[in-house]
Amino acid sequence: MLKILTAEQIRALDAHTIMNEPITSVDLMERAGQAFVSWFCRHVDVVQTVGIICGTGNNGGDGLVIARLLLTYNYKVKVWIVRGESKESTDFTANLNRIATKHLVNEISNEQELSSSDFTDCHVLIDALFGTGLSRKVVGLQEAVIKKMNDTTAYKIAVDVPSGLQIDKPSIGTIFKADFTLTFQLPKLAFLLPENFQYVGNWQVVRIGLDKKFIETSDTKHFLLEKKDVKAILKPRNKFDHKGNNGKALLIAGSYGKMGAAILAARAAMRTGLGLLTTHVPSACLTIIQNSAPESMASVDGHEHYFTTTPSCEDIDAVGVGPGIGLHNETKRAFEKLLQQSKKPLVVDADAITLLANHPSLLLLLPPQSILTPHPGEFRRLVGDWANDFDRLEKQKNFSKQIGGIVVLKGAHTSITSPNGKVYFNSSGNPGMATAGSGDVLTGMIMSLLAQGYKPLDAAIVGVFLHGWAGDLAVRKMGEISLIASDIIDFIPPAYHDLR
Ligand SMILES: NC(=O)C1=CN([C@@H]2O[C@H](COP(=O)(O)OP(=O)(O)OC[C@H]3O[C@@H](n4cnc5c(N)ncnc54)[C@H](O)[C@@H]3O)[C@@H](O)[C@H]2O)[C@@H](O)CC1
Numbered sequence: 001m002l003k004i005l006t007a008e009q010i011r012a013l014d015a016h017t018i019m020n021e022p023i024t025s026v027d028l029m030e031r032a033g034q035a036f037v038s039w040f041c042r043h044v045d046v047v048q049t050v051g052i053i054c055g056t057g058n059n060g061g062d063g064l065v066i067a068r069l070l071l072t073y074n075y076k077v078k079v080w081i082v083r084g085e086s087k088e089s090t091d092f093t094a095n096l097n098r099i100a101t102k103h104l105v106n107e108i109s110n111e112q113e114l115s116s117s118d119f120t121d122c123h124v125l126i127d128a129l130f131g132t133g134l135s136r137k138v139v140g141l142q143e144a145v146i147k148k149m150n151d152t153t154a155y156k157i158a159v160d161v162p163s164g165l166q167i168d169k170p171s172i173g174t175i176f177k178a179d180f181t182l183t184f185q186l187p188k189l190a191f192l193l194p195e196n197f198q199y200v201g202n203w204q205v206v207r208i209g210l211d212k213k214f215i216e217t218s219d220t221k222h223f224l225l226e227k228k229d230v231k232a233i234l235k236p237r238n239k240f241d242h243k244g245n246n247g248k249a250l251l252i253a254g255s256y257g258k259m260g261a262a263i264l265a266a267r268a269a270m271r272t273g274l275g276l277l278t279t280h281v282p283s284a285c286l287t288i289i290q291n292s293a294p295e296s297m298a299s300v301d302g303h304e305h306y307f308t309t310t311p312s313c314e315d316i317d318a319v320g321v322g323p324g325i326g327l328h329n330e331t332k333r334a335f336e337k338l339l340q341q342s343k344k345p346l347v348v349d350a351d352a353i354t355l356l357a358n359h360p361s362l363l364l365l366l367p368p369q370s371i372l373t374p375h376p377g378e379f380r381r382l383v384g385d386w387a388n389d390f391d392r393l394e395k396q397k398n399f400s401k402q403i404g405g406i407v408v409l410k411g412a413h414t415s416i417t418s419p420n421g422k423v424y425f426n427s428s429g430n431p432g433m434a435t436a437g438s439g440d441v442l443t444g445m446i447m448s449l450l451a452q453g454y455k456p457l458d459a460a461i462v463g464v465f466l467h468g469w470a471g472d473l474a475v476r477k478m479g480e481i482s483l484i485a486s487d488i489i490d491f492i493p494p495a496y497h498d499l500r
């Protein structure tokens, strides 16, 4: 699990590494520059002209290291130093002195120099204006430089952080729009929020050897999940296992015309390793579920077309409710009865979430540790609108606390919040998974894991990561455009295989 630290914590981490490794700050800067260049040389052809725009702080210092190293690898490099009110940092100055080919370095100290600076013949632009030291909105000359960079057609790469982006709070003003951000040592919170994708682009972490112990002891509530975290949670199968001890689940899903949701969730639950599944369906839909998910038993509702009669949860390890059930009054009443009789955590999705939003008194009936899996639209119905994605995250944390349960807010980097305020961001998955039924598959998977005895938070973490990983395997064969929800189910087995 990668910890996500604030800008202040990262500054302390840098300082601690310099003191304790020990390493001089200029050598640490060299290491950061080398890490950047090692990635760069593997991804950018040497025939490309590279423009590097540097501030006069340490981010700019990184830019100068990168310039010097790229020159040794025979890239055609042009450097622009943007001068503002801030003084040169010591390591910036040291690295400026190390550049032998001074004629490649241009200065931008005023609007006039900016207008005569031509970035247009650069194939690649590297932004080293501001990094984690940004403390306020970018204005004046620096803002004009960022705008000019954004206006070019060059492939844009940010060093550590796109200039103008605050890493741990909402940003205002002009921000560099990177196609790619190579960030040092740890992921940054802002990178995980949808509103910042336009600035951060795709991103990757490169390690620069910052102090591991300091990171381990740093306090944070934000984490990025890695494959090895999920591997560590997975339970092995036992030689003497039988279907009875691999979990019994009850899925309440589907209605007339929306049976696909039930089928996808049921099939995903079985592929995720469930022992026994009962799917509760309207009477007119019995044949559909029996034909499409033969591994599931069926429980038949009193109504032909939608959920009205609450099945018994006795002897059931986990219940999943919501996909495709609709919003009828009788469905609301049956759902309410289900909540009243449930003693164990439930997995609540889709229409069941909308019922909770439409009838907030139902929230009080949710068993503790229940898992809600809203998409942003459903989440908005639950908590109202948000001012920005940091605010959305706060609302998600507060809502988890309020219901004493786990909220899985779906999207790229799905966030999983637990009542103790911790947030786990997913690192698997791809845009191909933004397709009808993908959420139903996730519900089936999480319900399956919960029934198999995973703790609710673990069921959510494993379910979300495995779902994304299956999607990542599926996309290689199917492509982003053609991928459909059933493909995700088909790739659960190799995804499990990869994680074992
Ligand atoms: N400190 C270290 O040991 C290391 C730092 N590294 C690099 O250093 C960066 C952080 O460097 P700095 O702390 O020097 O800060 P930056 O280089 O991000 O910013 C430089 C300075 O600009 C000023 N400033 C902030 N916001 C401004 C604004 N809106 N308009 C005008 N001026 C503004 C501040 O005085 C700030 O210190 C990291 O992002 C990373 O790239 C790396 O070299 C790794 C090691």
Ligand SMILES: [K+]
Residues within 6 Å of the ligand: 059, 127, 128, 129, 130, 131, 158, 159, 160, 161, 162, 163
């Ligand atoms: K930058």
